[in-house]
Amino acid sequence: MLFRAINLKLFVLVLAGLTIALPVTADNFEGIVPPPKAKASEINGCVAPVEDMRKNHMEKMLHQRDKTLREGVRTKQHSIAECVNCHITPKKDGSYANFGENEHFCSSCHNYAAVSIDCFECHRDKPEKLDYKHSQIKNTNPHHNDIAFSEKNTQTTETLDTIKSGDSK
Amino acid sequence: MKKITFAQIEGRSSGYLLLLGILGAFVLAGLGAAYYMEHNGHYVTGMNNQIVWGMPHVFAVFLIVAASGALNVASISSVFGKTAYKPLAPLSALLALALLMGGLMILVLDLGRADRLIVAMTKYNFKSIFAWNMILYNGFFVIVGLYLWMLMDKKMTKKFSKPVGIAAFIWRLTLTTGTGSIFGFLVARQAYDAAIMAPMFVVMSFSFGLAIFLLVLMASYSWSNRELGDALFNRLKNLLGIFVAGVLYFVIAFHLTNLYATEHHGIESFILSTGGIYTKLFWYGQIILGSLVPLAMFYHPTWGKSRALVALGAVMVIIGGLVQMYVIIIGGQAYPLVLFPGKEVSSGFFDGVVNSYTPTMAELILGLGGFAVALILVAFAVKVLHFMPVSLADADVDPHHK
Amino acid sequence: MNTKNELNNQARRNFIGKIAGVTGLALAPGFVLHQVANAKAPEDAVTNKVRWGILINTNKCATGCNDCVSACEKENAWGSASDNESHSAKEQKAQWIRKVTLTDKQTGYVNSLPLMCQHCETAPCVDVCPTGASMKREDGIVLVDKHICIGCRYCMMACPYKARSFIHEELKNQSVNAPRGLGTVESCTMCVHRIDNDGTPACVEACSSAMTFGDLNDASSKISIELKQNGGEQIRADLGLNTGVRYQGI
Numbered sequence: 001m002l003f004r005a006i007n008l009k010l011f012v013l014v015l016a017g018l019t020i021a022l023p024v025t026a027d028n029f030e031g032i033v034p035p036p037k038a039k040a041s042e043i044n045g046c047v048a049p050v051e052d053m054r055k056n057h058m059e060k061m062l063h064q065r066d067k068t069l070r071e072g073v074r075t076k077q078h079s080i081a082e083c084v085n086c087h088i089t090p091k092k093d094g095s096y097a098n099f100g101e102n103e104h105f106c107s108s109c110h111n112y113a114a115v116s117i118d119c120f121e122c123h124r125d126k127p128e129k130l131d132y133k134h135s136q137i138k139n140t141n142p143h144h145n146d147i148a149f150s151e152k153n154t155q156t157t158e159t160l161d162t163i164k165s166g167d168s169k
Numbered sequence: 170m171k172k173i174t175f176a177q178i179e180g181r182s183s184g185y186l187l188l189l190g191i192l193g194a195f196v197l198a199g200l201g202a203a204y205y206m207e208h209n210g211h212y213v214t215g216m217n218n219q220i221v222w223g224m225p226h227v228f229a230v231f232l233i234v235a236a237s238g239a240l241n242v243a244s245i246s247s248v249f250g251k252t253a254y255k256p257l258a259p260l261s262a263l264l265a266l267a268l269l270m271g272g273l274m275i276l277v278l279d280l281g282r283a284d285r286l287i288v289a290m291t292k293y294n295f296k297s298i299f300a301w302n303m304i305l306y307n308g309f310f311v312i313v314g315l316y317l318w319m320l321m322d323k324k325m326t327k328k329f330s331k332p333v334g335i336a337a338f339i340w341r342l343t344l345t346t347g348t349g350s351i352f353g354f355l356v357a358r359q360a361y362d363a364a365i366m367a368p369m370f371v372v373m374s375f376s377f378g379l380a381i382f383l384l385v386l387m388a389s390y391s392w393s394n395r396e397l398g399d400a401l402f403n404r405l406k407n408l409l410g411i412f413v414a415g416v417l418y419f420v421i422a423f424h425l426t427n428l429y430a431t432e433h434h435g436i437e438s439f440i441l442s443t444g445g446i447y448t449k450l451f452w453y454g455q456i457i458l459g460s461l462v463p464l465a466m467f468y469h470p471t472w473g474k475s476r477a478l479v480a481l482g483a484v485m486v487i488i489g490g491l492v493q494m495y496v497i498i499i500g501g502q503a504y505p506l507v508l509f510p511g512k513e514v515s516s517g518f519f520d521g522v523v524n525s526y527t528p529t530m531a532e533l534i535l536g537l538g539g540f541a542v543a544l545i546l547v548a549f550a551v552k553v554l555h556f557m558p559v560s561l562a563d564a565d566v567d568p569h570h571k
Numbered sequence: 572m573n574t575k576n577e578l579n580n581q582a583r584r585n586f587i588g589k590i591a592g593v594t595g596l597a598l599a600p601g602f603v604l605h606q607v608a609n610a611k612a613p614e615d616a617v618t619n620k621v622r623w624g625i626l627i628n629t630n631k632c633a634t635g636c637n638d639c640v641s642a643c644e645k646e647n648a649w650g651s652a653s654d655n656e657s658h659s660a661k662e663q664k665a666q667w668i669r670k671v672t673l674t675d676k677q678t679g680y681v682n683s684l685p686l687m688c689q690h691c692e693t694a695p696c697v698d699v700c701p702t703g704a705s706m707k708r709e710d711g712i713v714l715v716d717k718h719i720c721i722g723c724r725y726c727m728m729a730c731p732y733k734a735r736s737f738i739h740e741e742l743k744n745q746s747v748n749a750p751r752g753l754g755t756v757e758s759c760t761m762c763v764h765r766i767d768n769d770g771t772p773a774c775v776e777a778c779s780s781a782m783t784f785g786d787l788n789d790a791s792s793k794i795s796i797e798l799k800q801n802g803g804e805q806i807r808a809d810l811g812l813n814t815g816v817r818y819q820g821i
Contacts (some may be wrong), residue, residue, distance in 0.1 A: 289723075
């Protein structure tokens with residue numbers, strides 16, 4: 001009896017500990033992890049909802065990389081170059097951070113979580129063209145597709161307008 | 170038959186600690202060299218896109234080949250029933266494991282992405298002989314570990330040492346065949362692409378492994394004040410002579426066969442006469458120093474009786490073996506790929522020219538570090554467990570050997 | 572005894588509940604992913620209905636011309652089009668494609684041709700790679716999966732054409748078309764990123780006279796017609812590798 005009670009308590013404790021300890025599962029980043037400086041944070045889904053991406057982006061990438069490289073599946077939605085094109089934005093002085101510096105979108109979390117990744121040993125860590133802030137290919141820009149304009153979307157009309165007309169900066 | 174007693178060495182003398190210290194220093198230096206290469210990238214080495222495998226591979230392949238050969242002594246006792254070698258079996262198996270460990274360490278630390286070792290051990294392309302070799306190397310540890318247990322555990326020895334010994338023997342022949350095939354399967358290069366590579370490597374393993382074993386035996390017995398009788402010593406010496414002669418035979422057969430085919434005249438003249446450093450290494454290092462002089466030393470009526478000279482001969486065999494690996498691995502890459510027979514070729518990517526290679530200190534230190542790892546493992550192990558018989562004097566070794 | 576049974580039943584229910592909870596947690600991400608995967612139609616995977624090839628007419632290849640090499644350098648950001656590999660010696664720098672000049676020893680005839688990865692059907696580099704990083708796509712393009720390349724360089728030993736290069740130092744500012752990094756091996760990708768977008772390899776695009784690209788499996792493609800009419804040789808045909816790159820005039 002006692003053994004079973006202890007077992008249950010232990011189980012609950014471990015589960016609670018895991019839930020609390022993983023910062024990526026927390027909704028509110030204030031004071032724990034600096035918010036990523038990318039526009040994508042306000043948009044409801046490009047590949048998947050933000051929650052899902054935070055938790056599972058590594059799994060998705062692990063499988064997608066084989067689909068792209070070995071099978072030649074090259075969608076704009078599932079493309080590390082497209083992720084970078086959008087998520088990596090210039091610093092205040094106009095220059096781009098390198099991977100490893102805190103201002104780089106991926107590093108902003110990975111440095112904090114101390115999880116080393118080697119994607120950018122090979123992949124370009126900055127957007128394709130350094131004078132653009134998002135994907136050049138407007139008509140395939142995922143922000144212009146159905147997900148961005150669905151009922152579940154919560155942007156303001158101003159943001160929607162910007163998305164439709166393209167970034168002027 | 171007198172019962173053989175095994176015991177650890179005392180291992181408390183200042184000499185022993187000094188030995189561990191020196192070997193440890195080499196190991197640390199080797200690890201430091203590996204870190205230096207890994208951190209900066211291979212541009213700090215002499216290896217390039219023409220000579221892709223260099224000094225570390227020379228040492229690594231040598232140690233791996235020697236590892237399988239070092240098991241020979243144990244195999245002779247278990248598989249072929251020569252009871253005179255039975256006392257030597259545990260030390261032989263230990264040396265085999267240690268040499269393989271040292272060789273693999275060098276190989277892994279030289280990888281461009283050594284951090285992906287787990288990938289190498291979980292993703293296999295079974296058409297690759299390299300992948301098979303990884304399985305063979307890991308299996309070697311398991312099987313020889315098992316064999317060692319059977320040899321040293323008195324309860325197991327009588328019943329199991331022979332079957333496990335046979336399994337270990339077959340495994341190591343497969344392993345060495347696999348190692349030789351790494352080169353033998355390369356159809357593109359003039360210096361490789363020969364079926365004889367595999368059996369040649371097997372005989373090389375006999376020679377290098379026994380040379381190292383003999384030296385380790387002599388050193389460990391003289392430094393721990395234990396007796397090593399002439400009867401056993403002479404048998405090992407003569408056996409080593411046979412193996413050295415065997416390697417020489419295979420080398421002659423290999424080159425004679427190549428000389429017969431006009432298409433191979435280029436590579437043959439390169440190795441045998443026009444290759445500069447490689448030619449010098451082949452004749453002076455591999456043939457004279459590594460084969461002919463040791464043979465003379467082992468079989469000469471007076472020289473063969475001096476332990477010092479025999480030890481010198483064994484050292485020469487080892488140096489000759491390293492030189493042989495250098496000529497095979499690096500000489501084979503230095504000779505340009507023949508893409509357009511009958512044409513003179515030039516390009517911006519070193520086509521048509523003999524490729525140059527200058528080994529750097531870091532590579533040499535990594536190689537020596539691997540050697541030191543093997544030796545320090547043995548030196549430490551004989552203190553921890555009873556690998557060494559207390560006495561190998563003539564009276565103690567079975568005089569009625571088969 | 573009744574109480575004992577009840578206690579056991581309760582314990583069993585608790586246990587089943589826990590297991591269901593754990594199983595749910597384990598399966599949930601899979602359901603979400605499955606939904607996400609089905610939410611859009613992915614582009615199709617490549618098939619072996621197509622086999623990409625390049626035909627090079629060496630009679631039209633000018634000895635001093637380096638257009639194909641420059642185009643490749645620019646497209647994939649290596650060599651003179653990149654300030655990477657500054658520490659590497661000349662012999663250590665990567666080379667995806669190079670111009671080779673041939674002089675016949677008997678006749679003195681001078682010829683030149685570009686040499687890159689030949690994208691063999693039975694590529695030795697693919698055979699020898701221990702992890703399977705060196706691979707051939709269904710449409711015939713031979714690539715290095717740098718995600719699992721361990722940098723052993725065995726493929727470089729095996730390649731008859733010395734097509735592969737090893738990266739000897741850290742790289743920065745790679746081209747988005749060609750991920751390349753320290754400690755892995757690379758070679759010509761036949762501009763697979765262009766091909767998958769219905770494009771042509773950069774070298775062929777830049778070459779005004781000597782190079783043709785197309786589908787070897789399509790009898791009506793320009794390259795197939797040219798091969799049928801005027802033939803095309805493999806370099807080192809004796810190895811029987813059935814290369815995707817063919818040459819005329821060697």
